[in-house]
Amino acid sequence: MSCPVLPPAVLRGFLLACVCAAHCTLDCTPRKRVPYDRNHLKVFREEGVSNYSTILMREDVGVLMLGAREAVYALDINNISVAKAKIIWQVTQTKQNECTFKGKHPDIECRNYIRTLHQINESVMYVCGTNAFSPACDYITYVGGRLTLEGRQEEGKGKCPFDPFQRSSSIVVDGDLYSATVLNFLGSEPAVLRNSVKFLRTEFTSFWLDEPNFVYMDLIPESENNPEGDDDKIYIFFSENAIEYDFYRRLVVSRIARVCKSDRGGQRTLQRKWTSFLKASLDCPVSGDILPYVLQDVFLVRDSDWRKSLFYVAFTSQLGSNEVFSAVCAYSVIDINKLFSHGKYKTPVTVEASHVKWVMYNGDVPVPRPGSCINNAARASGLRNSLDLPDKTLEFLRDHPLMDDSVKPLTGQPQLVRKGVLFSRLVVDRTTALDGETHLVMFIGTDNGFVQKAVNYNGEMHIIEELQLFRNPEPIGVLRVSARTGQVYAGSVSGVVQMPMADCRRYSSCLDCVLARDPYCAWDLGTHICSSFPTSAKDTDFVQSLKEGDASRCPDPGPIKAKKRILALGNNIRLPCVLDSSLARVQWLLAMKLLTPTGGKYSVQADGLLIYNASAADAGLYTCESVEHAAGRQYNRTLVAYQLRLSTGVDDNVGTDGGDSWIGMDTESAPSDGPDVVHVSSPAWRHIPQSGLVALGVSVAMLSVLVVVLLLWNLYKGYLPLHRFSQQNHRKQPGPAVHSRPVLYALRRHATFDGVGDAPARQTLHAPSTYGNGFNTDGFKHIIDESEI
Numbered sequence: 001m002s003c004p005v006l007p008p009a010v011l012r013g014f015l016l017a018c019v020c021a022a023h024c025t026l027d028c029t030p031r032k033r034v035p036y037d038r039n040h041l042k043v044f045r046e047e048g049v050s051n052y053s054t055i056l057m058r059e060d061v062g063v064l065m066l067g068a069r070e071a072v073y074a075l076d077i078n079n080i081s082v083a084k085a086k087i088i089w090q091v092t093q094t095k096q097n098e099c100t101f102k103g104k105h106p107d108i109e110c111r112n113y114i115r116t117l118h119q120i121n122e123s124v125m126y127v128c129g130t131n132a133f134s135p136a137c138d139y140i141t142y143v144g145g146r147l148t149l150e151g152r153q154e155e156g157k158g159k160c161p162f163d164p165f166q167r168s169s170s171i172v173v174d175g176d177l178y179s180a181t182v183l184n185f186l187g188s189e190p191a192v193l194r195n196s197v198k199f200l201r202t203e204f205t206s207f208w209l210d211e212p213n214f215v216y217m218d219l220i221p222e223s224e225n226n227p228e229g230d231d232d233k234i235y236i237f238f239s240e241n242a243i244e245y246d247f248y249r250r251l252v253v254s255r256i257a258r259v260c261k262s263d264r265g266g267q268r269t270l271q272r273k274w275t276s277f278l279k280a281s282l283d284c285p286v287s288g289d290i291l292p293y294v295l296q297d298v299f300l301v302r303d304s305d306w307r308k309s310l311f312y313v314a315f316t317s318q319l320g321s322n323e324v325f326s327a328v329c330a331y332s333v334i335d336i337n338k339l340f341s342h343g344k345y346k347t348p349v350t351v352e353a354s355h356v357k358w359v360m361y362n363g364d365v366p367v368p369r370p371g372s373c374i375n376n377a378a379r380a381s382g383l384r385n386s387l388d389l390p391d392k393t394l395e396f397l398r399d400h401p402l403m404d405d406s407v408k409p410l411t412g413q414p415q416l417v418r419k420g421v422l423f424s425r426l427v428v429d430r431t432t433a434l435d436g437e438t439h440l441v442m443f444i445g446t447d448n449g450f451v452q453k454a455v456n457y458n459g460e461m462h463i464i465e466e467l468q469l470f471r472n473p474e475p476i477g478v479l480r481v482s483a484r485t486g487q488v489y490a491g492s493v494s495g496v497v498q499m500p501m502a503d504c505r506r507y508s509s510c511l512d513c514v515l516a517r518d519p520y521c522a523w524d525l526g527t528h529i530c531s532s533f534p535t536s537a538k539d540t541d542f543v544q545s546l547k548e549g550d551a552s553r554c555p556d557p558g559p560i561k562a563k564k565r566i567l568a569l570g571n572n573i574r575l576p577c578v579l580d581s582s583l584a585r586v587q588w589l590l591a592m593k594l595l596t597p598t599g600g601k602y603s604v605q606a607d608g609l610l611i612y613n614a615s616a617a618d619a620g621l622y623t624c625e626s627v628e629h630a631a632g633r634q635y636n637r638t639l640v641a642y643q644l645r646l647s648t649g650v651d652d653n654v655g656t657d658g659g660d661s662w663i664g665m666d667t668e669s670a671p672s673d674g675p676d677v678v679h680v681s682s683p684a685w686r687h688i689p690q691s692g693l694v695a696l697g698v699s700v701a702m703l704s705v706l707v708v709v710l711l712l713w714n715l716y717k718g719y720l721p722l723h724r725f726s727q728q729n730h731r732k733q734p735g736p737a738v739h740s741r742p743v744l745y746a747l748r749r750h751a752t753f754d755g756v757g758d759a760p761a762r763q764t765l766h767a768p769s770t771y772g773n774g775f776n777t778d779g780f781k782h783i784i785d786e787s788e789i
């Protein structure tokens with residue numbers, strides 16, 4: 001892997017070289033890539049209808065409500081290819097004409113795109129559409145398997161965007177619709193608002209919201225079990241123009257904002273506006289990349305204790321970066337809560353006549369604390385609700401909505417990083433593995449129609465598989481998960497697909513099943529298939545090893561039969577062999593000795609081995625092995641074996657076509673009792689024979705001595721600064737000792753040790769971001785303190 005491209009100035013120096021090296025050893029290659037045709041997908045699409053952009057899960061009534069362009073469907077949640085009911089909601093001719101008259105495209109923009117679907121109660125839903133740049137809402141009933149559009153149209157302004165290409169978000173809390181969208185045709189008035197008799201909105205000031213792209217909002221019931229008597233909060237996720245950076249071009253930053261549910265606005269200041277709107281940056285530090293990442297989607301992993309809930313956020317690198325990266329970071333609700341309740345604020349400072357910089361505010365903060373909800377302390381001092389808040393508090397909030405510090409991800413590291421792919425949506429499922437431990441599995445949609453299924457085991461990133469959900473590369477625009485059905489649902493412009501969270505049958509052998517490290521799957525020792533285990537299963541009946549990837553309990557797959565091939569002198573011969581894991585590498589053996597493709601005799605290719613200009617010396621037993629590392633262990637597995645024998649020219653007419661043609665004719669149909677049937681044993685779990693271990697031990701010992709001597713010499717010479725050395729040691733991730741001593745599980749007598757060296761590479765994590773706040777590079781500065789100006 002090459003390094004992410006940094007501003008030239010950043011590339012200097014030892015420190016960043018380290019960061020870069022750590023980053024480049026990250027292995028986030030999906031272990032399997034499953035193409036469209038091999039996925040057992042259920043698909044829904046209807047001729048003439050497109051833009052399937054909105055999904056409301058109704059597990060209670062067994063349907064998936066789907067909003068598309070001018071249509072809403074109720075699909076069977078177990079099989080979405082079955083539409084149970086449908087309603088059509090088209091724009092009127094008048095609306096379409098008005099829209100076209102204002103300069104919009106009649107067939108692209110001047111249509112009704114369903115963008116909002118909410119459940120009101122058991123039978124009634126609320127629906128909004130863009131309605132030809134004139135948003136409107138209505139009620140839908142689903143009774144007796146029939147969908148009905150009530151025809152009680154309401155104003156949709158502030159609930160749904162005008163522009164179908166614009167993102168927005170909304171949520172219903174206690175019957176009130178909270179939304180984050182734009183309020184006008186031009187899109188110049190973005191706002192977070194509550195649409196009810198208790199109407200409130202944000203200020204139309206650029207430092208409250210600066211060309212935001214609203215992505216997500218949700219409620220955290222923070223009043224539950226709260227000794228401080230705090231209020232429930234609505235969190236809003238969006239990206240917007242940065243005000244806190246000095247950069248030669250526009251930068252976009254990721255934000256989390258929040259408002260209090262019981263907010264009623266101010267009396268004089270902030271009348272009918274939020275008195276509790278505070279926002280902060282979301283950090284997702286991908287080592288080596290200095291520009292902030294931009295959030296694309298959010299998933300709330302709810303816990304019955306709100307303090308333990310987590311937000312999972314998908315990010316992509318800043319537009320215009322030389323290389324594309326995507327990442328997922330997780331944030332704890334309690335960290336976010338602490339930042340807003342106790343963090344410092346940013347304040348604008350005018351420098352050089354008209355230029356404004358935002359820096360940390362160190363002055364006195366009014367009481368009650370600006371932006372806080374009405375809690376026990378406030379009530380004790382006689383404040384019943386936000387209308388009683390003093391002007392001083394409100395004026396401060398109006399001028400300082402941004403927190404100084406940013407929200408840091410859990411463990412300070414991303415959960416996942418992937419290069420060259422753009423993440424668009426994500427969902428997370430919580431599943432209990434065989435050992436009773438709970439794992440969070442990420443399903444991440446990309447902008448080219450794939451889903452990445454990934455986990456993070458104690459800091460080790462692992463993409464189990466990458467599945468192609470759409471034949472044509474198109475962005476996944478909506479992603480939902482249902483624990484009840486065990487399915488993931490994805491929508492795009494062309495259709496909706498449904499895929500199971502796991503398809504364990506895809507793993508054909510015990511080794512493949514266990515090394516997949518898929519928490520939904522385990523190898524059944526009784527039936528010899530990879531299956532989703534019953535919850536009552538005894539550990540002893542199944543093999544699963546998620547964090548360790550330890551397949552040593554896999555049974556002996558037994559000997560495999562070598563296929564017979566004819567060797568024709570002077571010909572080129574192809575022996576097919578395809579790996580079933582992208583994390584494995586292939587190795588070929590001739591007569592159980594490792595083949596080294598040197599001298600132009602052999603060529604090892606993705607689909608097999610080529611032997612050029614065969615001679616009599618090339619006859620023999622060829623075995624193709626997959627070599628895979630998991631958590632510091634090495635697994636060798638024989639995939640196929642060929643017995644290549646010299647053509648006698650009598651009973652086989654192969655090879656007479658001569659020239660450069662590839663010969664590789666399978667003679668399996670020949671009588672199989674002949675002497676050519678060779679059984680190759682392929683035990684995958686046997687420890688290396690003692691002699692091998694001793695040899696390895698000696699080499700390791702000698703190497704260690706060499707390293708220590710070198711280190712001492714360098715320290716003595718002062719090439720390595722001592723403090724930095726100890727600092728880095730300090731930061732080392734705790735976790736399984738996978739880095740240090742790869743345990744070798746080999747299957748042959750002559751285990752190849754050349755693979756050992758690169759085993760630990762995959763485990764390496766990002767080095768912690770070393771360029772924290774205040775890191776100064778040419779033209780890029782994050783100002784920390786007023787005193788710096």
Ligand SMILES: *[C@@H]1O[C@H](CO)[C@@H](O)[C@H](O)[C@H]1NC(C)=O
Nearest residue numbers: 120121122123124125139175
């Ligand atoms: C559901 O909500 C609608 C609209 O608010 C209301 O008219 C209806 O009575 C409610 N139905 C039930 C079963 O609560």
Ligand SMILES: *[C@@H]1O[C@H](CO)[C@@H](O)[C@H](O)[C@H]1NC(C)=O
Nearest residue numbers: 050051108113164165493494
């Ligand atoms: C709707 O789908 C069409 C393709 O059928 C696509 O060209 C267009 O960009 C989509 N519109 C939106 C708002 O996504």
Ligand SMILES: *[C@@H]1O[C@H](CO)[C@@H](O)[C@H](O)[C@H]1NC(C)=O
Nearest residue numbers: 569570571612613614615616
């Ligand atoms: C093939 O190998 C033979 C010897 O085994 C050699 O004489 C001949 O030149 C080789 N042919 C080519 C095309 O390399």
